[in-house]
Every structure is written in structure tokens, then in C-alpha cells.
């Protein structure tokens with residue numbers, strides 16, 4: 001019997017890309033670092049281009065696990081709030097696709113890792129809200145360094161996977177979770193009190209992190225998140 005390497009679906013959003021003639025054409029894209037992290041963890045990455053809710057279901061049915069990527073802000077109307085001046089809403093179609101994908105993955109107990117914007121969409125998809133702006137958590141020059149600590153709940157899945165109860169993380173977000181969805185459990189906190197790690201109640205492996213472990217994949221404890229996702233999909 002041959003071993004089947006898990007196929008990990010990575011969400012891909014719409015973005016204008018300049019082609020060879022300098023013409024900007026709409027593409028479905030995902031940052032290279034997510035693909036590299038999945039490969040380094042032993043999985044086969046495949047992009048899930050955004051589309052309708054039916055497209056989300058069709059993609060979800062064919063992959064072994066899902067990775068929800070970072071990006072621009074969730075439109076505040078998705079959590080019944082007026083936009084703050086600092087909010088830079090992403091494509092509403094991206095919100096719709098990812099909310100449909102995440103809702104189905106939770107309902108069907110599929111392995112899932114939600115990163116940065118991903119943890120925010122996860123919270124919104126399950127009924128939570130976001131803080132629309134929070135200072136001190138956007139440090140682009142140190143994108144692949146640990147710049148603040150996150151304390152992990154002892155005994156949580158996140159702590160077990162990372163093999164620690166405190167980890168140093170990068171920070172590339174200006175929004176944060178506010179009211180937590182009832183199906184989420186906060187298992188990681190920054191020293192200034194932000195929720196930076198969550199688990200989904202009733203799911204075997206569904207985690208969200210506010211930092212970018214794909215940019216810290218040179219550190220074993222962060223690569224372990226992707227290894228655990230691949231293992232959960234096996």
C-alpha cells in the first residue's frame with residue numbers, strides 16, 4: 001500500500017498582477033511562504049481560489065486539510081460594525097468565500113489552520129467581532145523575528161503542538177479579536193492582553209494564530225504548526 005501525502009488547500013485571493021507586457025491582470029494568489037511551509041512540513045500544497053460557497057465546498061471536499069491565509073481586513077459589516085478610519089477592507093467576495101469555507105470546515109470537523117487575517121475571519125465566521133485598530137503589533141522590518149511573546153494555555157492543543165507554554169512571535173497585524181465567538185477558546189495571549197491563539201471547540205484540529213508562523217518556519221516550534229496540520233490531514 002502506498003502512503004498518500006496529504007493535500008493541503010491554501011486559500012487564494014484576487015490580486016492585480018502585472019504581466020510581461022506591463023498590463024495588470026486579476027490573478028488568484030497566495031504568498032509563497034505558505035506554500036514553502038506546507039512543503040517543508042511534508043504536505044502537498046494546492047491553492048483554493050476564491051469563488052462561490054459551492055466552490056468552497058467543492059474544494060474542501062477534495063483536500064485533506066485547509067490553511068487560511070493572511071491579508072487585508074474583514075469588512076466590518078460582517079460583524080455588524082461601522083468601519084473605523086484605519087480599516088482597510090479586503091474584497092467582500094474574499095470575505096464571503098473564506099467565511100463559507102471556514103464554516104463548512106468547522107461543521108464537518110476538517111483539519112484547519114487559520115493565520116493572521118485567518119484567525120480574524122474564523123472568529124467572525126463563528127459570530128465573534130474584531131477590534132478595528134490596535135497599536136504596537138505591526139513590525140514589518142522584523143517579519144521573520146520573534147518580537148513579542150505569546151503565552152500558551154498549558155495543556156492546550158496549541159501548546160502541545162508547539163512544545164512550549166511561551167513562544168516568541170512576529171507581529172504583522174493592526175486588528176485583533178474582540179468578542180470571542182462562543183465556539184472558540186482563547187489559548188494564546190500577548191503580554192498586553194490580545195488573544196493571539198484560539199482553538200475551535202468540537203473540532204479535532206482547528207487552530208487560529210494571530211502571528212505568521214510561515215515566516216518563522218526556520219524555527220521548529222513554528223514549523224510544527226504546519227507539520228501538525230499535515231499530520232491531521234493524513
Ligand code: MN
Nearest residue numbers: 137170171210
Ligand atoms: Mn501580535
